[in-house]
Amino acid sequence: MDLSPEQCRAARGLLDWTQERLAARAGVSRSTVRDFECHRHVLHRGTETLLIRTLQEAGVVLLPPGEQGHGVRMR
Template identity: 65%
Template sequence: MPLLLAEQCRAARGLLDWTQEELAARADVSRSTIRDFENGRHHLHSATALQVVAALERGGVVLIPPDEAGPGVRLRNPIA
């Protein structure tokens, strides 16, 4: 099971209002890596997936693993 699905990546960026360029910079990967992954052109290497997941989580999203309802993404509640 991949650490991150392309659909989750796109949804997480949408929740954070990040462009592919912003995510790439925050994850220290190339924009083409994000673009090609989100467009289904290739899978991420595990080390790259960890970098992307970490960047998204630092940004404030929670990645929900797939279950019978499918994969998910949600924003973490801000600490009051």
């Protein structure tokens, strides 16, 4: 599954996490999360996997794109 910047921001919002908290839990830099969410760069596959795994382990379900785009919800 691909993670969109909008999904990442929405997932953090559901968890009430800052960019710093997500970055620390995923083991990446805050600038990586910030730049991804601001569409400054795309993620390497390994980094994307770390972020997805971290969000899912925290209870976020990432929904694939449908008629209205990507989505997120809590498990």
